[in-house]
Amino acid sequence: MKKALLITFFLISNICFGQLKSVIIDSETKGKIPYVNIWVENENIGTTSNENGEFELEIDGNKIVLFSAIGFETRKISSDSIKNTVKLKPLITELEEIVISSKKLTQELTIGEFKKSKINNYFGCGIKPWITARYFEYKDDYEKTSFLKTIRVLTKSDVKNSKFNIRLYGVRENGEPKNYIYNQNIIGIAKKGKKTTEIDVSKLNIEFPKSGFFIAIEWFIIEENKYEYKYTMEGSRKKLEGISYEPAIGTIPAETDENSWIFNQGKWRKVWKNNGGIKKYNGKYSLMAIELTLSN
Structure with a gap:
């Protein structure tokens, strides 16, 4: 490990x-x-x-x-x-509703708060890219602060300035991510160490969809993200070589899997249940530590 x-x-x-x-x-x-x-x-x-x-x-x-x-x-x-x-081929589909207008930032609301010091469980990437997504439900309280201003993600990186991508999805009838509500890459840069990485998306003028939406993290298998390390298996002294592609993304324990999805090999599926490992996560599901600031 x-x-x-x-x-x-x-x-x-x-x-x-x-x-x-x-x-x-x-x-x-x-x-x-x-x-x-x-x-x-x-x-x-x-x-x-x-x-x-x-x-x-x-x-x-x-x-x-x-x-x-x-x-x-x-x-x-x-x-x-x-x-x-x-x-x-460029994707020619209708995006989920995006409202673009001039606005003054006079009100803000933060949702999905997490405590950095309390998190010690992560999603990490081996030698193959994948995507994990977290669903955010719309609430009536968001009506006065319905625009997405910042996205904060708990990252842990063993290399300097590792890159990851953020995808914003709508919701399919079965609850899984579908289509895009913004159809360009949103690149995050994670500094070395355990950090709260903030991405400013205020200029995109994206309004929180009434049906809710997914924030997805996509890993890149690129040289600047590569980290090589040595480890030993339990019961053995032999040192093995491992490779990961940074950053790791912090997770919080959740009682259900309904808000956490994984995309691999062209298919979405629900996140798995944790078995063993850290006590407070055991028997629960991992949900990405993502905090949003909404504004008007």
């Missing part, structure tokens, strides 16, 4: 053979697309394109590769057909 804290890694190592190398571009503008998350379908293998849209991926045999980027249609491609470029 990484250091003395409980960090839940969704992914494990996998031995792979054969290398794909390509650049991801916009099918219409031909511009390069950064931070595209890439999975091998039904496999624990994945990566993220860098700032220039470039990626390398090792796989064994011919597999289906899934490409996911905010603002673009998710695409599945057979690995043997991937050449020098991969084209993604």
Whole structure:
């Protein structure tokens, strides 16, 4: 286990053979697309394109590769057909309602408060990208402060200035995330150590949807986020080498799984129940430590 804290890694190592190398571009503008998350379908293998849209991926045999980027249609491609470029089509769908207007910030309301010092359980990322989402329900109390001003996330990073992405989703009938209420990347920068990372989104003028919405954290498998460490298994003195992609995201214990979802290999599913580990989390569900400031 990484250091003395409980960090839940969704992914494990996998031995792979054969290398794909390509650049991801916009099918219409031909511009390069950064931070595209890439999975091998039904496999624990994945990566993220860098700032220039470039990626390398090792796989064994011919597999289906899934490409996911905010603002673009998710695409599945057979690995043997991937050449020098991969084209993604811009997503043409109606966004969830966004209200844009001039406004003066005279009132604020904070929701989802957490105590940094009380949190010692985290979601972490191994060698494959994934997304975890937290649902925020709309309440009548938000009517006078219905615009999203800041998002605060508890992060813990072992590297300087690790990057992560924030996606904002609406809600499907079955309760899972669907569509975007904002269709561009919102990049967060986590400083080294245990920090409350704040992202100012006030200029986006996003109004809290009456149906509620999800805030999702997306990890990037990029070199600047990579952290290599050594660890030992219980009952053994042998030192093993591990890799994580920072930052880890703090979680709070929840009684139900209804507000916490995970996206991997192109599918959403509910978060799992914690078994063992830290006492106050045992038998409960992990909910990301996210605090929102709303304004008028």
